[in-house]
Amino acid sequence: MANPEHLEILMHGVEEWNKWRKSNREIIPDLRWAHLEGANLEGANLEGANIERAHLEEAYLYGADLEGAHLYGAYLEGAEFIEANLIGANLKEANLRGAHLYGANLKGANLIEANLEGANLRGANLYGANLEGANLYGADLEGANLYGADLEGANLYGA
Numbered sequence: 001m002a003n004p005e006h007l008e009i010l011m012h013g014v015e016e017w018n019k020w021r022k023s024n025r026e027i028i029p030d031l032r033w034a035h036l037e038g039a040n041l042e043g044a045n046l047e048g049a050n051i052e053r054a055h056l057e058e059a060y061l062y063g064a065d066l067e068g069a070h071l072y073g074a075y076l077e078g079a080e081f082i083e084a085n086l087i088g089a090n091l092k093e094a095n096l097r098g099a100h101l102y103g104a105n106l107k108g109a110n111l112i113e114a115n116l117e118g119a120n121l122r123g124a125n126l127y128g129a130n131l132e133g134a135n136l137y138g139a140d141l142e143g144a145n146l147y148g149a150d151l152e153g154a155n156l157y158g159a
Helices: 004-011 014-023
Strands: none
Touching (some): 004 014
16 A cells, blocks of 8 residues: 555645655655546656556646656556656556557556557657557557567557
8 A cells, every 4th residue: 555654745746746755865655556546746756656556547647757667557547648757667567548648758668468558659759668468459659669669469459
């Protein structure tokens, strides 16, 4: 479960959260199983945070820093990750159905068996990302960088 202190700080807003992160660099934020549906986390520093199985459906994460974040199995349906930094993030088995990842940087991200059905990945950087067994049915990949990406067993029907 999420650390109640970490969740409380985040609930005070992104500005307060980012200040806390800046002065507590050694702490790995624990937001596991947190219910953040529809939250506005624009520009939030979530680098390296543990966000496993969190509920972020319809959340707004424009420009958020999620580099190396652990989002294993997270519920991210319809979330807005436009221009977000997800370099090396673990999104294994995450539900990103209908998510907006326009221009997001997913370089080296783990998207094994992630559900990206109908996701907007226009202009996204998926360089070296692992998309083994991912569901990309109907996903918009126009202008996406898939160089070196592992697409073994991925469902690309209608993408």
